[in-house]
Amino acid sequence: MAGTMRVPRTRGVLSGILLILLGLWGALLPLVGPYFHFGFAPDDTWVYTTDRLQLSIAPGAAAALGGLILLFSANRVVGMFGGWLAALAGAWFAVGPILATLWNVQGVGAPLGAGDGRHVAEQLAGFTGLGVVIVFLAALALGRFAVVGVREQRLNEPEPPGRTPRNPSSTGATRGRTSAARTRRRPATSTSRATPAGNASGPGAACRGPTWWSRSCRARRRGARRRGR
Structure with a gap:
């Protein structure tokens, strides 16, 4: 159960960044909007x-804080808390001016x-539309944090009975011992060329190693073959 509480940090990155930006927009629009004659x-x-504290600054700060938690x-529990915080902030943006x-x-x-069009745009950008978008992103983040992925489920599944859990350190040690055993069983090889059959003794017996292809050794081998005929 404790393992399913862990989630990848990337799960709430996109929603978190967008919620932070939208929260800052909602909190600062009544304060800096007159710079652009919009507000x-x-x-x-x-x-x-x-009034601006209750309707804009407080919910904007709550949405930004929820996005920061998601980021x-x-x-899983902490991420869902951030999602609910942002969702409540978005709902307050939407219905707060009425309530x-x-x-x-x-x-x-x-x-x-x-x-009239400008009035509607400012009202949507500062309250109703902004709140709806924040609630949507928060709900999206809540859904992602509520789902247990297949990879997370596999990590938390118990090992089948009779199967030894894999230990990377023991596996490496076992491979090392196997390699050493193979090395010990491997027959020793000589750097010199083997003497052909029939020349283990006799004139060509001393012609081994680097002297195998010398002129004197070749002459000895030819003489030995003639005598054998």
């Missing part, structure tokens, strides 16, 4: 209010755009 009133940068987590009116939170401000 919410007032048209001044770095204007902090408690570096190698434990916050129950405790007299007015909102982060009116959209800066002049037309």
